[in-house]
Amino acid sequence: MAMIASDNHGLRLVTRYAVLVLIAVIFIFPLVFMLMSSLKPDQQLLQDSGSLRAFLPVGDISLQNYTKAFERAPVLTFVFNSLLVTGVTVVLSLVLCSMAGFAFVFVDWKGRGVLLSVLLATLIVPFETIAIPMLLLASKLPWVGMEGLSYGWLNTYRVQIVPFIADGLTVFLFVQYFKDLPGELIEAARVEGASWWQIYRKIVMPLSGPILATAAILKFLTMYNQYLWPLMVTQEEGYRPVMVGLQYFFQLNVAWGEVMAYLSLITVPVLAFYLYLQKAFIASIASTGVKG
Amino acid sequence: MKVWKFAASAAILSWASMAQATETLTMWYHGAGNEVESKIINQIITDFNASQTDWKVELQSFPQAAYNDSVQAGALAGNLPDILDVDGPNMPNWAWAGYMQPLQIDEAKIANFLPGTKGIWDGKLYSIGLWDAAIALTTRKSTIEELGLRMPTTDAPWTKDEFMDALAKAKAAGKWEFALDLGTAWTGEWYPYAFSPFLQSFGGDIVDRSTYQTAEGALNGEAALAFGNWWQGLFKDGYAQATQDPADRDSGFAAGKYAFSWNGNWAALGALKAFDDVVFLPAPDMGAGSKIGAASWQFGVSATSKHPEGASAFIEFALQDKYLADFSNGIGLIPATPTAAEMVDNYKAGGPLAVFVEYSAKSGTVRPVTPGYVVQAKVFEKAAADIANGADVAATLDAAVDEINADIEKNKGYGH
Known part of the structure; x- marks a missing residue:
């Protein structure tokens, strides 16, 4: 009897791992294809694409596509711009949205239910519908800088950052997470005379690692993949991010090897960021049921 | 008397410096990512800037696939450059929408240009191309x-x-x-x-x-x-x-x-x-x-340009046969004039691609000229x-x- 149970357990384990390996392969193959293709000349890349050779470093392998990609476009400038815009937005977004979430959950004020509903309603408004009004606004906004007062935010980093710092989804994530924190902690802190700022900084935020990681990853992906907005507001090459830069590679006859090399280069920061926060991200998804 | 002399000298100096001031013209072009095109367009700009002191052209290149969207966004934001390029069939729409103004160039200078290279809308020349495709x-x-x-x-x-x-x-x-x-x-x-x-x-x-x-x-x-x-x-x-x-x-x-x-x-x-x-x-x-089909990318002047005469001067400068030939040699397109075609091995009489000049001239049909x-x-x-x-x-x-x-x-x- 014990033998049969042990056999069943072994079989289940093998099946489970077989399925997991299959899923891993399905998810990892596009990345392997991208990396392998980035090392091959176009003709070979196209010939290999119909067979398993597409996933193997075989044939005429070199880094020439990477060299050409750097010649075709200012890749480092694009990556720097994207990382700067994304990094600043993520940090500011975590601070502001967590504060908003905190205020919605823990602070008792009139109209917070209605305001939260309004905020959540913004989730269903596609960005494309507000892009043009936003562009008109951004082109006329004032700014006080080194040169004094000026009007118009086009061709700046701030025009790519400020509109995306606060958003309904990130606030919603924090609200959901904060609701599950034990209310007694907050009550106790209030009784002890702690200010809202102290509660936010010393009690709530230290307990919010998983949701911070989740919100950071989701925001990072959204910002890093921005295309339409930066296309509209950055006419100067020096401010363009990676996704607008991708268009540099789509000439009439597309050099696919260079496209793959560029994609490999711009995927590295995303993968690194995800791997860095992976544990907390999974923990948060498991606890909140949020699917990214 | 001294004060008057000083004032007069200052006025003359100020007038002289104004007369010598170089105005900057901005230009948008669709060739980002295309090294050959970028090199040629930069060469034309360098030559133009060196050829006179009234105008200085500054270039911003855009990837072709994103160019039209960028121009439309620029127009909405009131941020168009002085000189822009436009795909031939889109020109009437941009002219009608108020993005472009008619060119101020001597039309006698484009008399021998291929028909598909001339962007005419509402009886006026709005754009001109250095090449055509066939x-x-x-x-x-x-x-x-x-x-x-x-x-x-x-x-x-x-x-x-x-x-x-x-x-x-x-x-x-x-x-x-x-x-x-x-x-x-x-x-x-x-x-x-x-x-x-x-x-x-x-x-x-x-x-x-x-x-x-x-x-x-x-x-x-x-x-x-x-x-x-x-x-x-x-x-x-x-x-x-x-x-x-x-x-x-x-x-x-x-x-x-x-x-x-x-x-x-x-x-x-x-x-x-x-x-x-x-x-x-x-x-x-x-x-x-x-x-x-006829008509490829062409140069024009934006409606908001404060210096249309400078923008037109640049475009007229770019219409020289040597640049037409450079573009043809670089990206393989048909030079806009027969004289430039003769400077290009592929397109000169007896050249391997000479038939395309003939097809362009005889069979080229512009797409509907309407916004x-x-x-x-x-x-x-x-x-x-x-x-x-x-x-x-x-x-x-x-x-x-x-x-x-x-x-x-x-x-x-x-x-x-």
Whole structure:
């Protein structure tokens, strides 16, 4: 009897791992294809694409596509711009949205239910519908800088950052997470005379690692993949991010090897960021049921 | 007295410095990512800036695929440059929408330019191109001989029957996967540019050009129905693919997959490299003449430019034969003038691509010159793709006519 149970357990384990390996392969193959293709000349890349050779470093392998990609476009400038815009937005977004979430959950004020509903309603408004009004606004906004007062935010980093710092989804994530924190902690802190700022900084935020990681990853992906907005507001090459830069590679006859090399280069920061926060991200998804 | 002298001197110095002030002109160009184009356009700008002291041109390059959206966003934000380039068929829309103003250049200087390079809207010259593009039916001399076909010429292109006979024979020979590579893998502007000339060769059109107020009769009349049925037959009878792998479009002809390839002069050098007996045949005459698309990228001046005379001066400077030849040598397109063509080995008399100059001059047909073209092009593309994939020809063309007419009505006739 014990033998049969042990056999069943072994079989289940093998099946489970077989399925997991299959899923891993399905998810990892596009990345392997991208990396392998980035090392091959176009003709070979196209010939290999119909067979398993597409996933193997075989044939005429070199880094020439990477060299050409750097010649075709200012890749480092694009990556720097994207990382700067994304990094600043993520940090500011975590601070502001967590504060908003905190205020919605823990602070008792009139109209917070209605305001939260309004905020959540913004989730269903596609960005494309507000892009043009936003562009008109951004082109006329004032700014006080080194040169004094000026009007118009086009061709700046701030025009790519400020509109995306606060958003309904990130606030919603924090609200959901904060609701599950034990209310007694907050009550106790209030009784002890702690200010809202102290509660936010010393009690709530230290307990919010998983949701911070989740919100950071989701925001990072959204910002890093921005295309339409930066296309509209950055006419100067020096401010363009990676996704607008991708268009540099789509000439009439597309050099696919260079496209793959560029994609490999711009995927590295995303993968690194995800791997860095992976544990907390999974923990948060498991606890909140949020699917990214 | 001293004060007066001082004031007079200051005024003269100030006037002199104003007279010598160099105004900066901004320019947007669609060639980012194309090293050859970027190099040539930068050279022209450097030469222009060095040639005089009144103007200094500064360039911002955009990737082609994102260029039109960037211009539209720039126009909305009131942030257009002084000089911009525009794809020929889009020019009327940009002029009508108030993005562009007429050029201030001496038209005598462009008298010998190919017709497709002149962007004329509402009787005024808005843009001018340094090159044009042309399409030919690319094949091999050995294929023509093997199939026992007549060698067509510009004066005597294949008729529809001869063309269909050529495709039938190529298919029957069993040597190629498909008789004809139409390039259906390329979407977007390729469809109206490459395929609407077939419709025009049948006697139809995307819109009625006599008024530009309706597509009725032009896109769903007898000639258009004949085009639609013929077009659908190409795919139904297995001569061409309605859905094509982009890799086949890039290298299929060179790999021997197709007997004939409907492709532009920009791909001609690749074909010549693949085979030593490549020939570029004129478009077949379906009844109303041999037709190919005309008009490529052109330069114009934005409506908001405060220095249209400077912008026009730059454009006039760029129209020199040596630059036309540089672009042609660099990116393979047809020089806008016969004198520049003579400076380019590929396009000079007897050159391997000289026939394209002839096709461009004799068969080049500009796409409908109307602001509504940007919508009409998309409607035509969808109709052509649907018909290729088996949709009912008459119903599809009627629906396309309704869509185009509704758009014209919505835009109050587009100012015609």
